[in-house]
Each structure stands twice: as C-alpha cells, then as structure tokens.
Amino acid sequence: MSEPAKLGAVPPGGTPRRDPWPAILEGLRGRCPACGKGRMFRAYLKVADACPSCGQELHHHRADDAPPYFTILVVGHVVGALILLVEELWPESPIWLHALVWPTLVLVLSLWLLPLFKGALVAYQWALRMHGFEAEGRAAASALRTSRT
C-alpha cells in the first residue's frame, strides 16, 4: 500500500513536478492538461480514455462526487444570495416569478459549471500524479533512467 501524495512533494522515482495551475486552466476549458490541444471530454461529462491530440491517458481520473459537490456549493450560495437579495429589494414580487426564475437559474448554472469543475479536478489529479497518473509518471521516469544507462 502506498502513502498518499503530499501537495508539492517530489513523487517517488524523481519524476518532475507538474505545475497544477496551467493544468487546471486547461481543464476548465475542457482541454487535455498535458498538451492543452485535445478535448478532455468525449461527451458532456464523459472523460475521454486518452487525449486525441497527444495520447495522454485520462481514464485514470477519480473525480467521483467532487464536481457535483463544488457545483452545489457554488450554485447554492449564488442563487441563495440572489433569492435573499430579491426578497429584500422587492418584497411584493409575484410567487410565479420566483417559481420560474430560480429553478431555471439553478439548472442553467449547474449544467454550465459541472463540466468546468470536472475538467479542473481531472487536470488537478493529473498535475499531482494522483491515482493512475502516478504510475504513469513512474513508468516514464523508469524509461528515462533505463535510456541513460
């Protein structure tokens, strides 16, 4: 059993550290964290097995429940604050308007944010060599050591 990766630590095998921020920005754009050219998703929320541009394997990700968690966190705070603001500024607002606007806003924001958060989280896992991305780094470092000898 391996120890969990520490943030900023040099991974075993001496593989080079990846800067998470450029990878996260590419992930937010739905692009491959390795090359920034290939699309990360083969469908709305389905991560491609590998980047079509550089071949970087992406199926190792374990985003799991984190993208919906962050989506609910952000959408809940934004829409909740807006509901309170509208109630404060316009207390006689018709109920039908609330029934129409808030669910629509929640739906649109959630569908927009889900792939952004998922892309960013997959890219973050890639940058930190988490899960299967770590073994991939070890294989590359091993191949590099072998080629030097």
Ligand SMILES: [Zn+2]
């Ligand atoms: Zn790529």
